[in-house]
Amino acid sequence: MSREISTCPLRLRHYPGHLEPEYAYTLGIAGERFFREIKENARIMGAKCKKCGKIYVPPKLYCEECFEKLEEWVDVGTKGTVYTFTISFLDEHGEKLEKPEIYALIKFKGTYGGIVHRLGEVKPENVRIGMKVQAVFKPLTERKGTINDIAYFKPIME
Amino acid sequence: MSEKIKEYPGHRIKTADLRAGLVPLIRYKPEAKFAFSAGAAMSRFLEELKNGRILASVCKKCGRIMVPPRTFCEICFKPVDDYTYVKDTGKINTYSVSFIAADASRVKEPTIVAVIELDGASPGMGILHKIGEIDWKEVKFGMRVKAVWKPPEQREGAITDIKYFKPLKEGEE
Amino acid sequence: MEMFGKRRVAVIGAGMTLFRRNLKETGKELCWEAAKMALDQAGLELKDIEAVVMGTAPDAFDGVHMKGEYLADGAGARKKPYMRVFVGGGTGVFTPIAGWWHVASGMFDTCLVVAEEKMSSCFPHPAYAFHTIFDPIMARPLGVTLIWIFALEMHRYMHVHGIKKEQIARVAVKNKQNALDHPCAQLPQKITVEDVLNSEVLCWPVQRLDISPTSDGAAVAVLAAEHVAKQLTDNPVWIDGVGWCIDSTYWTNRDLYYPKYVECAARMAYKMAGIKNPPKEIDVAEVYDPFDYKELHHMEGLMLCRKGEAPRLTEEGVTQRDGDLPINPSGGLLGVGNPIAAAGMMKVCEIFWQLRGEAGKRQVKKDARTGLAQAWGDLMQYGSVIIMRS
Ligand SMILES: [Zn+2]
Ligand SMILES: [Zn+2]
Numbered sequence: 001m002s003r004e005i006s007t008c009p010l011r012l013r014h015y016p017g018h019l020e021p022e023y024a025y026t027l028g029i030a031g032e033r034f035f036r037e038i039k040e041n042a043r044i045m046g047a048k049c050k051k052c053g054k055i056y057v058p059p060k061l062y063c064e065e066c067f068e069k070l071e072e073w074v075d076v077g078t079k080g081t082v083y084t085f086t087i088s089f090l091d092e093h094g095e096k097l098e099k100p101e102i103y104a105l106i107k108f109k110g111t112y113g114g115i116v117h118r119l120g121e122v123k124p125e126n127v128r129i130g131m132k133v134q135a136v137f138k139p140l141t142e143r144k145g146t147i148n149d150i151a152y153f154k155p156i157m158e
Numbered sequence: 159m160s161e162k163i164k165e166y167p168g169h170r171i172k173t174a175d176l177r178a179g180l181v182p183l184i185r186y187k188p189e190a191k192f193a194f195s196a197g198a199a200m201s202r203f204l205e206e207l208k209n210g211r212i213l214a215s216v217c218k219k220c221g222r223i224m225v226p227p228r229t230f231c232e233i234c235f236k237p238v239d240d241y242t243y244v245k246d247t248g249k250i251n252t253y254s255v256s257f258i259a260a261d262a263s264r265v266k267e268p269t270i271v272a273v274i275e276l277d278g279a280s281p282g283m284g285i286l287h288k289i290g291e292i293d294w295k296e297v298k299f300g301m302r303v304k305a306v307w308k309p310p311e312q313r314e315g316a317i318t319d320i321k322y323f324k325p326l327k328e329g330e331e
Numbered sequence: 332m333e334m335f336g337k338r339r340v341a342v343i344g345a346g347m348t349l350f351r352r353n354l355k356e357t358g359k360e361l362c363w364e365a366a367k368m369a370l371d372q373a374g375l376e377l378k379d380i381e382a383v384v385m386g387t388a389p390d391a392f393d394g395v396h397m398k399g400e401y402l403a404d405g406a407g408a409r410k411k412p413y414m415r416v417f418v419g420g421g422t423g424v425f426t427p428i429a430g431w432w433h434v435a436s437g438m439f440d441t442c443l444v445v446a447e448e449k450m451s452s453c454f455p456h457p458a459y460a461f462h463t464i465f466d467p468i469m470a471r472p473l474g475v476t477l478i479w480i481f482a483l484e485m486h487r488y489m490h491v492h493g494i495k496k497e498q499i500a501r502v503a504v505k506n507k508q509n510a511l512d513h514p515c516a517q518l519p520q521k522i523t524v525e526d527v528l529n530s531e532v533l534c535w536p537v538q539r540l541d542i543s544p545t546s547d548g549a550a551v552a553v554l555a556a557e558h559v560a561k562q563l564t565d566n567p568v569w570i571d572g573v574g575w576c577i578d579s580t581y582w583t584n585r586d587l588y589y590p591k592y593v594e595c596a597a598r599m600a601y602k603m604a605g606i607k608n609p610p611k612e613i614d615v616a617e618v619y620d621p622f623d624y625k626e627l628h629h630m631e632g633l634m635l636c637r638k639g640e641a642p643r644l645t646e647e648g649v650t651q652r653d654g655d656l657p658i659n660p661s662g663g664l665l666g667v668g669n670p671i672a673a674a675g676m677m678k679v680c681e682i683f684w685q686l687r688g689e690a691g692k693r694q695v696k697k698d699a700r701t702g703l704a705q706a707w708g709d710l711m712q713y714g715s716v717i718i719m720r721s
Contacts, residue, residue: 013201013315014193017467020260021459023394023452024183028357029169032182061356062363064404067370067377145182160345160372160684161691166515167364168349168356168548171451176353185454186394194467204468224584226469232579252490252587254482255535260474262458271479271534273487273583284583286470286483294535299490318472 027145030061033073039145042137046111048072055111078135079156080106083114087124100124106133106153120152132156199227202241204315210307214279216240222280244278246305247326251275251284255294270294274303274323290322302326337435341560341567342427342719344373344553345680350517350668353451354547358393359405361549362447365673366407369443369551374563380553381439383408385415386426386446388671388708391460394452406445419464420621420708421575422446423550423675424715428573430554431717440556446676447549457545464710478542482534484587484711485624489536491588492639494627496536500527501645502623503540506659509652510666512692515677517668518544527623543621546668550676552683568686572604572718582710593632593707593714601634604718606701609634610656613718614699615685617678619707620663626650629705630658632714653696660685660693675706679717686721 027035030047037043047059047070054063057076062069085104091097102119104127119127120136133153143149171181196204203213203226215224215238217231225244230237253272259265270289275282289297290306303323313319346368348354348361356364362385370376385399385406395401399415406413416422416429423446430444450457461477488494501524510519522540530539560567576595579585597609606612618629627641635656636644644650650658661667661681664674682702684690705716 013196013204015196015204015316015468017192017194017471019188019190019192019391020462021188021391021394022454023186023188024454025186025394025452026171026353026355026357027182027184028360029355030360031357032355035182060404061360062367062405064407064409065377067363067367067407069367146184160687160689162372162689163346163368166347166349167368168351168354168361168515170349170351171353171355173353181355188394192467196468200468224581226581232581252483252487254479254486254537256476256479256482256533257531257535258476258478258533260458260462260476262456262476268535269474271473271475271483273483273587282584282586286473286475286480286583288473316472317469 028061030059034059035145038149039143042078043075044078044108044135046074046076046108048074057108057111057113057115076108076111080108080114080133080153082127082129082131082133083107084129085119085127102127104133104153117147117150118152119154121154132158197229199229203227207317207319208310208313208315210310211243212246212276214242214244216242223278223283225276225279225283225285244276247331248274248276248284248303250289250297250299250301250303252299253289253297268294270297272323287317287320288322289324291324338437339557340431340434340570341555341557342552342570342679342683343555343560343564343567344369344375345551345683346372347515347550347673347677347680348548349515350546350548350670350673352517352544352546354449358395358398358402358447358449361449361547362402362405362445365549365551366405366443366445369553373553375441375553377407380407380411380441380443382412382433382442384426384430384433384442384444385413386417386422386444386672386676387415388417388419388422388448389460389464391463392448392450392453392457392671402447407443412439418575418708418713418715420619420671421675421706421713421715422672422708423677424679424704424706424717425575426672426676427552427554427570427679427717428575428715430552431570431573434554434556440559442554443551444554444676445549445551446672448670448673449547450545450670451547476534478534478537480582480711481622482537485622486536487587488624488628494639494642496528497524498642498646499541499624499627500524502620502626503527503665505645505651506620506626506663506665509660509693510662513662513667515548516662516666517546519662519666537622541623543664543669546670546674548668548670548673550673550680552676552679566687566721568683569720570717571720572600572606574599574603574716576714577709578712580710580712582712587711589638590628590632590707590714592712593629593705593716594634596714596716597633600716600718606718610636612701613656613703614697614701615657615660615682615695616703616705617659617661617663617681618705619675620659620665621669623665625707626658626663629707633703633705633716652693655697657695657697660690660695675704678704678706682719686719
């Protein structure tokens with residue numbers, strides 16, 4: 001059996017390629033309302049399941065457990081608690097950041113779920129799990145209806 | 159839809175609203191780039207294109223001469239036994255004439271594309287390529303064609319080192 | 332085929348969303364809408380579902396990599412056994428096949444099978460997502476598009492049998508007409524053969540009206556083991572045969588005029604269902620029709636007629652709703668729309684409704700007891716077939 005071995009492995013070729021598509025995602029039925037409230041009213045909303053009582057943050061169209069449609073929306077306030085956090089020294093491309101960034105999962109009292117966001121106005125060494133934080137919104141004119149309409153969450157006194 | 163179901167969900171977005179920017183959207187462009195390893199057979203195939211030759215694999219068990227070349231025979235499921243060259247001539251197995259670009263927009267000059275069964279390969283063994291030097295209305299099934307190569311100094315070891323295949327005249331090789 | 336201890340599996344509910352070019356709902360929301368409807372139809376709640384199978388086509392459409400995981404909560408899969416299946420365009424019919432083995436094996440008594448596609452996320456056109464499916468060395472540098480390869484197959488099919496475009500166009504006319512009676516349809520239209528022949532040429536011989544649209548949508552079915560199905564409904568629809576098959580990825584190396592892999596999948600399903608004479612025993616079929624020629628190609632691959640004979644049957648009206656062998660009474664992908672995986676699943680839903688006599692204006696004239704749904708995909712190489720009986 002003369003399996004082909006004459007090709008020098010050093011000459012093995014790579015062929016370049018890239019992804020051409022771009023994306024434009026709809027926010028969905030629940031998402032559109034959630035981001036409209038953030039943009040227009042600087043409010044963080046949850047959606048409540050009339051069957052099991054769970055309040056989803058961010059809101060969904062349906063309860064993933066009961067499969068009921070969620071029709072009752074509640075204002076959950078802008079204050080939450082740091083459930084867990086990480087300090088990132090690298091950016092999304094793996095490049096070293098000039099200044100480390102703190103990302104936290106923030107939970108809101110009496111609700112299910114939470115929001116992942118940046119923490120600001122705090123040094124990494126001072127962040128604690130369980131710390132109380134509050135959303136800092138960008139000025140109304142700069143808000144575009146995305147999660148970045150919240151600039152960051154900052155620590156607050158209890 | 160069952161006749162038992164009276165309402166069906168879904169909110170249609172009008173194209174006009176999309177174009178007018180009335181629909182909130184989150185935009186994203188993937189940045190990933192790739193380097194596909196060509197592997198042993200296709201690396202050599204690409205190298206040989208630079209030499210103006212088309213490489214094929216030989217399986218002695220089923221007797222097939224396969225193009226594009228591969229390191230194993232997918233029928234016998236064993237390594238191929240040898241490599242050989244097939245000719246840069248062949249015949250049109252099927253063809254199409256494309257009036258649209260990659261993004262589905264219209265183009266002025268249509269592209270003729272074809273599956274070309276290469277001389278020297280097993281029957282039915284073809285490659286995808288373009289057809290040139292002919293009006294698209296004149297193309298025929300079974301038409302004899304020959305590769306038109308880029309000049310050697312412009313070849314880069316890509317399938318596009320063959321610019322296209324052109325029709326052969328009666329008796330021409 | 333021996334039953335190997337397999338259990339009989341029934342479809343007991345189905346649901347779907349509108350099919351549209353752009354829907355506002357997220358993929359998750361589409362899944363939930365269709366799944367909720369299917370559960371309501373079956374008289375079940377999510378807690379009654381033991382396992383979930385998701386079918387959805389390339390991640391590059393929705394633009395969410397790992398979209399099986401992304402869609403899970405909308406599909407009702409939270410804290411349940413869950414898997415995603417993917418076989419290109421064949422996914423929509425392969426999804427209930429995977430659901431079938433979940434239940435037939437005895438592992439689960441109920442299974443929700445969900446199919447979803449949101450092609451509108453891909454911008455500016457879903458065609459871009461299709462580029463990434465091709466061989467990066469042999470095909471992509473030539474600027475290949477999806478329509479090229481189907482045009483090459485269609486042309487070869489026409490050449491081998493001497494089929495004319497006029498004959499093929501009748502399929503588009505029939506299916507878009509059938510879709511007028513489908514409340515979810517995206518492109519229901521009353522058109523003529525002339526309209527098809529005069530429509531914009533995309534890649535000869537493919538013209539604008541030969542093609543199904545790109546779509547957003549979801550479709551869902553609820554499967555149950557025999558003992559559960561009989562408790563819940565007086566008219567379950569049984570899955571009596573399943574088959575699937577793939578051919579070589581070297582598509583330039585094979586005969587394009589005939590889908591041998593569809594024949595292999597069909598033979599597997601017919602054998603299991605005990606079907607010896609498909610044209611006589613199949614009362615209604617939903618065959619995969621992303622292009623009009625594919626309906627003919629697939630009728631032949633499914634052995635519903637002889638090779639090259641499908642155009643004549645279509646001309647004679649045999650495949651109309653009131654014909655002897657109604658094909659695509661739903662309106663098919665050409666009329667209802669083509670959210671890839673959801674489109675195949677829509678066909679399974681249609682056969683379910685046809686066999687229950689619930690298809691309303693779309694109900695075929697003959698007394699339909701045995702139906703078939705089929706999908707096709709990957710690089711023109713995959714067939715999935717399901718046989719259902721009332
Ligand atoms: Zn609930
Ligand atoms: Zn072999």
